[in-house]
Amino acid sequence: MRKKHNILFACSELTPWVKTGGLADVCGSLPQALHRAGNDVRVVIPGYESVLRQIDSPVFISQLELPLGNVALCQTRLRAHDVLLITHPSFSNRPGNPYMSDDDRAWADNPYRFALFSQAVTEIALDRAQLEWQPDIVHCNDWQTGLVPALLTLHKPRPATVFTVHNLAYQGNILHSAYTDLQLPAELFHANGLEFWGQASYIKGGLAYADRVNTVSAGYAAEIRQNKYGCGMDGLLRSRGDRVSGILNGIDMDDWNPQTDPHLPQNYSLQTLDRKSANKAALQKEMRLPQDPEVPVFGVISRLAEQKGIDLIINAISTLRTEQLQLVVLGSGDTELQTQLLALQQDLPDKVAVKIGFSEPFSRLIEAGADSFLMPSRYEPCGLNQMYSLRYGTPPVVTHVGGLADTVFDPDQGAEKANGFVIKNATSEYLAQGIQRVLTAFANKPLWHQLQHNGMTTDFSWDESAQKYETLYHCAINDIEANLTR
Numbered sequence: 398m399r400k401k402h403n404i405l406f407a408c409s410e411l412t413p414w415v416k417t418g419g420l421a422d423v424c425g426s427l428p429q430a431l432h433r434a435g436n437d438v439r440v441v442i443p444g445y446e447s448v449l450r451q452i453d454s455p456v457f458i459s460q461l462e463l464p465l466g467n468v469a470l471c472q473t474r475l476r477a478h479d480v481l482l483i484t485h486p487s488f489s490n491r492p493g494n495p496y497m498s499d500d501d502r503a504w505a506d507n508p509y510r511f512a513l514f515s516q517a518v519t520e521i522a523l524d525r526a527q528l529e530w531q532p533d534i535v536h537c538n539d540w541q542t543g544l545v546p547a548l549l550t551l552h553k554p555r556p557a558t559v560f561t562v563h564n565l566a567y568q569g570n571i572l573h574s575a576y577t578d579l580q581l582p583a584e585l586f587h588a589n590g591l592e593f594w595g596q597a598s599y600i601k602g603g604l605a606y607a608d609r610v611n612t613v614s615a616g617y618a619a620e621i622r623q624n625k626y627g628c629g630m631d632g633l634l635r636s637r638g639d640r641v642s643g644i645l646n647g648i649d650m651d652d653w654n655p656q657t658d659p660h661l662p663q664n665y666s667l668q669t670l671d672r673k674s675a676n677k678a679a680l681q682k683e684m685r686l687p688q689d690p691e692v693p694v695f696g697v698i699s700r701l702a703e704q705k706g707i708d709l710i711i712n713a714i715s716t717l718r719t720e721q722l723q724l725v726v727l728g729s730g731d732t733e734l735q736t737q738l739l740a741l742q743q744d745l746p747d748k749v750a751v752k753i754g755f756s757e758p759f760s761r762l763i764e765a766g767a768d769s770f771l772m773p774s775r776y777e778p779c780g781l782n783q784m785y786s787l788r789y790g791t792p793p794v795v796t797h798v799g800g801l802a803d804t805v806f807d808p809d810q811g812a813e814k815a816n817g818f819v820i821k822n823a824t825s826e827y828l829a830q831g832i833q834r835v836l837t838a839f840a841n842k843p844l845w846h847q848l849q850h851n852g853m854t855t856d857f858s859w860d861e862s863a864q865k866y867e868t869l870y871h872c873a874i875n876d877i878e879a880n881l882t883r
């Protein structure tokens with residue numbers, strides 16, 4: 398049997414306590430799968446006040462005296478594994494989410510907060526936090542934890558590091574002067590280190606210094622080596638050769654199960670698919686759309702960001718205004734996109750209904766109540782929503798990028814595995830064509846049922862991907878032991 402690991406899993410979001418997107422769901426479910434496989438996993442997150450409020454009496458472990466300030470390390474449990482919380486006044490409640498205000502502006506002290514968090518993770522990684530526990534792997538996720546692999550290279554011995562890119566476009570870049578003001582190590586600031594066009598880049602800490610780097614689909618792993626998708630980091634990623642790989646995200650198949658989802662007015666399965674229509678009726682009612690079972694309803698649940706192609710949806714639906722269709726959108730983020738969506742709703746009140754905000758229960762009603770799901774992303778590292786919609790019998794329309802191309806298959810790619818519709822490019826013309834293909838397919842019940850069947854019977858569980866992470870950990874540890882890394 399393969400050796401199991403002590404894994405310190407560092408992240409800035411964690412379902413069910415704090416979520417802005419897919420990162421939280423991955424961090425909520427991958428550690429569980431690693432635990433099930435026999436590893437000792439401890440997740441470490443910032444002790445946001447909003448999280449502490451949801452936890453019954455977290456246990457105080459120790460006070461950590463860090464270069465950027467003192468923090469308290471507390472511990473609690475989430476299902477089967479421990480969660481460590483780094484508490485500090487800068488993680489107190491703010492109107493908005495952990496990174497942005499309600500009006501979509503990044504908190505000015507983010508560089509401080511996530512440098513502080515990274516310093517705390519580094520202390521735990523070096524077994525200096527009175528846990529009496531030495532991880533052999535530190536698994537970091539996205540820019541908020543990018544400094545950790547960099548800081549750890551300043552210590553010997555140190556545990557091996559893995560850095561997962563969930564979205565390369567969010568980089569945590571700060572002015573060099575801000576880096577200096579934070580008194581972060583000057584020896585890490587150079588072209589092969591954190592320096593990025595004169596600035597200091599937190600994500601580059603992960604990309605340049607982690608023993609192994611991976612991203613969340615094989616497709617995105619290939620794309621980010623190219624100039625078009627590399628966000629300026631493609632040269633670095635190419636230079637790291639086979640140390641960069643892709644592992645497809647899984648989903649929590651128990652949590653996202655239409656047969657048991659407690660948020661649905663009507664549960665259903667592949668065998669009782671006719672019951673799905675009760676959710677459609679509830680969705681139409683709640684959104685004050687005509688309650689017509691025959692009109693195809695398209696769902697969208699999204700961060701409102703350029704990446705997600707929301708502008709393409711607005712243009713495509715405007716073009717298709719005379720078609721028999723309905724659109725339900727749940728989203729938060731960019732204020733300009735909010736305004737445009739609300740204008741579309743006003744323009745087409747019998748066809749378009751928009752809810753601005755973040756609501757997990759409502760998102761599940763959309764997954765279950767819509768007939769088809771729109772996700773015309775300009776790039777998509779993995780994407781979870783298309784997998785959730787496949788599982789809920791709601792065939793998606795997606796662009797041929799990243800993890801979408803790895804999980805959604807068009808009838809043109811063969812009827813036996815077709816589960817949705819793939820458009821060639823992220824343009825409103827291609828999207829409009831994709832929507833029209835849905836309208837045609839929706840009227841062809843055997844074809845539609847085949848698409849639903851293929852989506853609902855796909856195994857998106859974590860077990861296979863968790864095994865791939867174990868292999869990656871193994872490689873990272875071997876790298877260190879063979880002293881192949883710096």
Ligand code: ADP
Nearest residue numbers: 418419699700728729754755756760780781782
């Ligand atoms: P990303 O992480 O880029 O935002 P993903 O598709 O990987 O995109 O994951 C998004 C996750 O966040 C999904 O679970 C989705 O349902 C959820 N989500 C996004 N926006 C909202 C919202 N406004 N309300 C509720 N859930 C949302």
